[in-house]
Amino acid sequence: MSDSVEHKIVVLGSMGAGKSTLVRAIAKGRVVDTDVANTDAASSKLATTVAMDYADVDLPNGDRMRVFGTPGQERFSFIWPILLEGAAGAVILLDASEPEPAAALDRYLAVLAAHAARVPAVVGLTKCDLADPGVMPEMATRALAAGLPLVPFDAREASQILMLMDVLMTQIEMHDLVADHG
Amino acid sequence: MADASYLPARLSASQLAAIASELDAFVTAIPGIHAAVIASVDGFALAQASGVGNGDRLAAMTSSMLGLAKAVTTELALGTMEVLMLEAADGKVLMLSIPAPSRPLLLMAACSQRTVIGAVLWNARECSQRILSACAAS
Numbered sequence: 001m002s003d004s005v006e007h008k009i010v011v012l013g014s015m016g017a018g019k020s021t022l023v024r025a026i027a028k029g030r031v032v033d034t035d036v037a038n039t040d041a042a043s044s045k046l047a048t049t050v051a052m053d054y055a056d057v058d059l060p061n062g063d064r065m066r067v068f069g070t071p072g073q074e075r076f077s078f079i080w081p082i083l084l085e086g087a088a089g090a091v092i093l094l095d096a097s098e099p100e101p102a103a104a105l106d107r108y109l110a111v112l113a114a115h116a117a118r119v120p121a122v123v124g125l126t127k128c129d130l131a132d133p134g135v136m137p138e139m140a141t142r143a144l145a146a147g148l149p150l151v152p153f154d155a156r157e158a159s160q161i162l163m164l165m166d167v168l169m170t171q172i173e174m175h176d177l178v179a180d181h182g
Numbered sequence: 183m184a185d186a187s188y189l190p191a192r193l194s195a196s197q198l199a200a201i202a203s204e205l206d207a208f209v210t211a212i213p214g215i216h217a218a219v220i221a222s223v224d225g226f227a228l229a230q231a232s233g234v235g236n237g238d239r240l241a242a243m244t245s246s247m248l249g250l251a252k253a254v255t256t257e258l259a260l261g262t263m264e265v266l267m268l269e270a271a272d273g274k275v276l277m278l279s280i281p282a283p284s285r286p287l288l289l290m291a292a293c294s295q296r297t298v299i300g301a302v303l304w305n306a307r308e309c310s311q312r313i314l315s316a317c318a319a320s
Binding site for chain 2: 033034035036037038039040049050051052071073075076078079
């Protein structure tokens with residue numbers, strides 16, 4: 001195929017898992033953000049996303065990737081289906097050290113099932129170094145049961161982000177192949 | 183859910199009460215206001231008046247809308263974002279940022295199509311000033 005393709009990628013996931021960090025890293029800093037001061041005493045974060053992060057990047061093959069980061073808090077759930085509209089792929093980003101990562105995974109899987117049921121997706125797991133060693137295998141099993149690969153990674157490391165996006169692009173290509181050949 | 187355990191940093195009970203009473207006064211002053219909310223910059227409802235819509239959801243939506251409006255003004259290099267107005271078939275919505283010194287507060291007001299939006303804006307700014315004074319005191 002010689003025509004360049006636009007891939008809309010939506011990043012869902014828990015507050016503080018690294019969604020904004022991921023979008024910024026992909027765009028090398030050229031992002032539209034909607035960060036404001038965090039006033040939630042339950043989180044130590046200084047800033048939080050209230051609408052979306054947006055970045056676009058040109059891929060080496062001429063395709064273009066548009067990445068949309070979402071706000072993680074439940075009160076912003078109204079914006080998730082709006083941003084998922086037309087998505088070619090999704091990333092569920094979770095913090096392995098949060099109190100109940102498995103429940104968080106189930107919550108975002110339900111969001112995908114409701115609003116982007118056939119959209120290829122991967123699960124990214126951050127902060128594994130701060131988590132109980134049992135968390136990663138348990139999360140991987142849970143993700144695989146839902147048909148999604150799980151990639152443990154560091155949202156601050158460019159090479160590890162590439163690996164995550166590579167897994168997602170593979171998922172998208174496989175999805176397209178199946179769609180083409182039934 | 184983390185939202186349920188929310189404790190607004192730095193606002194005292196008396197400040198929250200003052201914000202609620204200023205919002206009530208604002209709604210009473212203008213006929214035709216259907217709903218009004220004061221929210222924290224990150225979308226928590228601090229005070230709400232009138233019955234239409236869910237105040238907690240409207241607070242989060244106000245935060246998102248003003249967050250996007252701010253991104254647009256930044257993209258266009260238009261300086262500080264102040265007011266966002268929305269017009270629909272059956273009503274109008276005004277959203278504005280209240281520039282509290284450490285963390286801004288947000289005000290949303292929805293009114294009927296027949297309400298003069300200029301009057302809503304003028305009163306919303308007056309209400310903002312009184313809320314700023316209330317937050318600066320005590």
